[in-house]
Amino acid sequence: MFKFLVQRLATIIPTLFFVSILIFGLQQLLPGDPATALAGEDHDPNVIAYLRAKFHLDEPVYMRYFYWARGVLHGDLGESVRIQKPVTDLILEKLPVTVQLASMAIVIAIVFGVSAGILSAVKKDTAWDYAANVFALWGLSTPNFWLGILLIMLFAVKLGWLPASGYVSPFEDLKGNLAAMIMPAFVLGNSFAAVLMRHTRSAMLQVLSADYVRTARAKGLEERVVVLKHALRNALVPVITLGALGFGELLGGTVLTETVFSIPGFGKLIVDAVFNRDYSVVQGVVLFTATVYITLNLLADLAYFLVNPRMRG
Amino acid sequence: MNSATRWLAVASLVASAAGASAQTLRVGLAEDPDVLDPTLARTFVGRIVFNSLCDKLFDLDEKLNIVPQLATSYAWSGDHKALTLKLRQGVTFHDGEKFDAAAVKFNLERHKNMQGSNRRGELAPVTSVDVVDAQTVRLNLAAPFAPLLAVLTDRAGMMVSPKAAQAAGAHFGAKPVCSGPFRFVERVAQDRIVLERYPNYWNKGAIHFDRVVYQPIVDASVRLANLRSGQLDFIERMAASDVPGLKGDNRFKISRIVEIGYQGITINIGKSDQAQKNPLGRDPRVREAFELSLDRAAIVQVAMDGEAEVGNQWVAPNNPWYAKNVPIPKRDVAKAKALLAAAGVPNPSFTLMTPTTSDAQKIAQVVQAMAKETGFEVKVQATEFSTSLDLADKGQYDAYVLAWSGRADPDGNLFSFHACKQPLNYAGYCKPEVDELINRSRAATDPAARLKLFEQIEAHVAQDRPIVYLFHRHWLWAYNSKLSGLRTVPDGLVRVQDLKFN
Numbered sequence: 184m185f186k187f188l189v190q191r192l193a194t195i196i197p198t199l200f201f202v203s204i205l206i207f208g209l210q211q212l213l214p215g216d217p218a219t220a221l222a223g224e225d226h227d228p229n230v231i232a233y234l235r236a237k238f239h240l241d242e243p244v245y246m247r248y249f250y251w252a253r254g255v256l257h258g259d260l261g262e263s264v265r266i267q268k269p270v271t272d273l274i275l276e277k278l279p280v281t282v283q284l285a286s287m288a289i290v291i292a293i294v295f296g297v298s299a300g301i302l303s304a305v306k307k308d309t310a311w312d313y314a315a316n317v318f319a320l321w322g323l324s325t326p327n328f329w330l331g332i333l334l335i336m337l338f339a340v341k342l343g344w345l346p347a348s349g350y351v352s353p354f355e356d357l358k359g360n361l362a363a364m365i366m367p368a369f370v371l372g373n374s375f376a377a378v379l380m381r382h383t384r385s386a387m388l389q390v391l392s393a394d395y396v397r398t399a400r401a402k403g404l405e406e407r408v409v410v411l412k413h414a415l416r417n418a419l420v421p422v423i424t425l426g427a428l429g430f431g432e433l434l435g436g437t438v439l440t441e442t443v444f445s446i447p448g449f450g451k452l453i454v455d456a457v458f459n460r461d462y463s464v465v466q467g468v469v470l471f472t473a474t475v476y477i478t479l480n481l482l483a484d485l486a487y488f489l490v491n492p493r494m495r496g
Numbered sequence: 497m498n499s500a501t502r503w504l505a506v507a508s509l510v511a512s513a514a515g516a517s518a519q520t521l522r523v524g525l526a527e528d529p530d531v532l533d534p535t536l537a538r539t540f541v542g543r544i545v546f547n548s549l550c551d552k553l554f555d556l557d558e559k560l561n562i563v564p565q566l567a568t569s570y571a572w573s574g575d576h577k578a579l580t581l582k583l584r585q586g587v588t589f590h591d592g593e594k595f596d597a598a599a600v601k602f603n604l605e606r607h608k609n610m611q612g613s614n615r616r617g618e619l620a621p622v623t624s625v626d627v628v629d630a631q632t633v634r635l636n637l638a639a640p641f642a643p644l645l646a647v648l649t650d651r652a653g654m655m656v657s658p659k660a661a662q663a664a665g666a667h668f669g670a671k672p673v674c675s676g677p678f679r680f681v682e683r684v685a686q687d688r689i690v691l692e693r694y695p696n697y698w699n700k701g702a703i704h705f706d707r708v709v710y711q712p713i714v715d716a717s718v719r720l721a722n723l724r725s726g727q728l729d730f731i732e733r734m735a736a737s738d739v740p741g742l743k744g745d746n747r748f749k750i751s752r753i754v755e756i757g758y759q760g761i762t763i764n765i766g767k768s769d770q771a772q773k774n775p776l777g778r779d780p781r782v783r784e785a786f787e788l789s790l791d792r793a794a795i796v797q798v799a800m801d802g803e804a805e806v807g808n809q810w811v812a813p814n815n816p817w818y819a820k821n822v823p824i825p826k827r828d829v830a831k832a833k834a835l836l837a838a839a840g841v842p843n844p845s846f847t848l849m850t851p852t853t854s855d856a857q858k859i860a861q862v863v864q865a866m867a868k869e870t871g872f873e874v875k876v877q878a879t880e881f882s883t884s885l886d887l888a889d890k891g892q893y894d895a896y897v898l899a900w901s902g903r904a905d906p907d908g909n910l911f912s913f914h915a916c917k918q919p920l921n922y923a924g925y926c927k928p929e930v931d932e933l934i935n936r937s938r939a940a941t942d943p944a945a946r947l948k949l950f951e952q953i954e955a956h957v958a959q960d961r962p963i964v965y966l967f968h969r970h971w972l973w974a975y976n977s978k979l980s981g982l983r984t985v986p987d988g989l990v991r992v993q994d995l996k997f998n
Contacts, residue, residue: 214880214882214883214886214887215880215882215883215885215886216886216889219882219885219886219889220882220885220886221538222538222614223530223537223538223539223614224538224539224540224900224901225538225614225617225618225912225919225920226889226912226919226920227614227616227617227919228919229613229616229617230612230613230614230616233611233612234612237612263685264531265530265531266530266531266669266670266683266685267531267533267666267667267669267670268670268685273685276684276685277685332717332718332721335718335721336721339721339722339725339727340721340724340725343725343726346725346727347718347721347722347724347725347727348713348718348721348722348727349687349688349711349722349727350687442714442715443715443718444718445687445711445712445713445714445715445718446687447684447685447686447687451686452685452686455528455686458880458881458882459530459882460882
């Protein structure tokens with residue numbers, strides 16, 4: 184266990200280094216001159232010259248990387264030029280919002296997806312199975328944007344039950360926060376629920392036909408115990424990996440949902456930053472997201488240990 | 497929680513909700529504003545927020561007349577090289593500091609000298625500022641400059657607290673301190689900007705809200721949904737396609753104003769070598785044929801759902817500075833074909849670059865179809881906005897669908913676009929006689945003489961076609977019909993003064 188952990192941790196440093204170069208390099212490939220983009224409507228040449236000097240845009244790429252990496256190692260991710268705020272502050276401000284959204288989404292996805300998956304595997308080829316499959320197909324093929332607008336039309340405009348968009352901090356008003364987040368979380372979790380359902384179903388079907396399950400049944404165990412204790416535990420291994428990766432994906436994939444529901448989270452932060460060529464924000468946010476992703480991967484590996492005794496060997 | 501406290505909690509919730517709706521104005525913006533420092537700011541949407549936060553030396557009225565705000569009167573010197581302003585008495589900034597001539601001097605110098613200032617160009621003709629007495633200030637100019645007063649109705653005329661500005665340095669925009677009707681409370685990027693009433697505002701009788709909350713909601717249909725569900729009281733830039741759906745609903749009103757900007761197609765006629773590589777940039781006859789292929793009214797109908805006024809100049813036909821000697825040309829396919837035949841290119845081909853906004857793309861598609869009937873082969877190239885600006889700046893394009901938000905004085909729509917080597921002259925247009933006329937128009941202090949010069953400039957531009965102007969959009973505002981006192985100023989910026997719930 185310890186050796187495994189050390190091995191895994193050792194790969195993180197070169198990975199992050201590679202990621203930082205990739206982020207920086209890809210950003211250089213973005214078309215358009217950041218100084219021009221930031222100079223605004225008027226394109227005053229003095230302003231452009233000032234911005235070029237401020238962001239070392241006239242210096243070679245490796246020097247710019249050096250300046251940035253030096254800052255990052257000192258815990259300084261730079262400042263947003265657009266709104267004059269440190270990137271670290273922006274991340275700390277937006278992260279809880281997106282984490283809450285993604286967490287609510289994943290809970291929704293697991294509750295609906297895993298239970299529908301189990302149900303359709305256990306009740307294979309019955310009406311339950313077909314219904315769960317239709318549900319999955321619907322989830323996979325409904326565009327987030329469209330579903331979001333439909334829900335807003337129904338629950339906010341027509342029924343007036345929920346706010347159309349926006350965000351309230353849970354520390355200010357928990358009820359208001361949940362009311363504002365439930366629609367976006369559902370929209371975000373919807374397609375992932377479908378993915379989880381499909382995976383749980385196939386994993387369960389495979390496990391349910393395995394020898395040890397037959398043995399368990401032959402022992403005369405209750406079907407509930409067979410399914411939940413023996414089969415599900417093994418079937419969940421791939422589902423957990425998927426869940427961890429999916430959480431990372433949800434964190435980064437909240438862009439459309441956040442745009443539709445005007446939620447000031449990570450997704451909107453990065454998209455606006457890319458369009459405005461607010462480089463330090465883009466770099467800071469991507470680096471941070473990559474770190475989170477890598478950490479989640481590590482946690483998923485550790486989770487295997489806990490659910491699957493064979494890997495502890 | 498026992499039942500008594502529960503009821504108390506519910507009652508206080510209800511009370512706070514009712515109180516909030518009576519005293520807070522909630523405005524939906526189409527974008528998230530940039531930095532809230534009038535010296536550095538560069539977006540249209542930011543100017544909407546500034547109108548509640550920072551008073552200016554002058555303001556505009558519905559007819560684009562320049563009216564007093566922090567300056568109560570002005571006088572030009574005989575040679576028009578000095579502008580003396582009398583300042584309003586009893587005005588304080590949000591930090592309690594006094595507004596006086598020294599503050600005006602500080603602000604104008606800050607606009608001119610601060611690193612990264614976007615106001616430097618607008619105030620370039622101002623060489624120095626003299627404090628005559630506490631309520632009088634004199635701006636000295638290198639040469640007469642007609643647009644100056646109009647420039648002072650916008651960000652260059654906004655006054656911030658010198659004390660706060662000095663203390664905050666380059667970070668002033670994170671917590672701006674001005675002298676407008678509302679002061680800054682907080683900003684959560686991409687979520688909201690909250691302002692509260694400034695109790696010592698000089699014109700407090702005109703202010704009827706305790707708070708103004710600006711919320712950027714990028715998607716037009718979501719912005720509208722927020723208005724309809726009662727979460728917003730006012731939205732700017734509603735989508736033209738949503739107008740019919742809201743018309744029948746008497747809970748809401750729609751206001752439309754013809755913008756001071758324009759939508760047009762900029763043509764690369766001399767920005768780079770590429771200008772000579774396609775017939776459109778090379779031959780003025782081909783450009784004329786291109787313009788004659790276009791039916792502006794139909795473009796407005798199809799691309800804008802009719803929510804725009806057709807036009808052919810940098811100001812709209814209803815603008816007092818419109819040059820009446822050059823009317824809007826009618827579509828004439830036969831004449832266009834003849835021109836192409838005379839130019840020896842019956843089927844000219846070029847690429848039309850367009851930003852990825854849906855309006856711009858629709859325009860490009862309609863133009864493509866119309867020009868095809870004349871024989872043009874137009875390739876539409878949708879390009880992300882920043883990238884398209886960069887390509888235009890480098891002259892790596894043939895033609896470009898580009899809009900301009902407009903400035904109160906026509907010079908703001910003209911000079912930087914048509915004078916040689918100016919930053920927004922993407923066409924690469926450079927004609928010494930036009931430069932001469934533009935410079936004379938900037939120095940002309942008599943409006944009639946100035947209009948004559950505009951007519952001469954327009955005669956050149958209409959023939960050379962560095963920009964084929966298409967139309968002037970309507971600013972579409974939708975708001976709760978309880979809201980009254982709304983002033984429709986053509987700059988598209990909402991004024992909070994006199995605005996109230998009935």
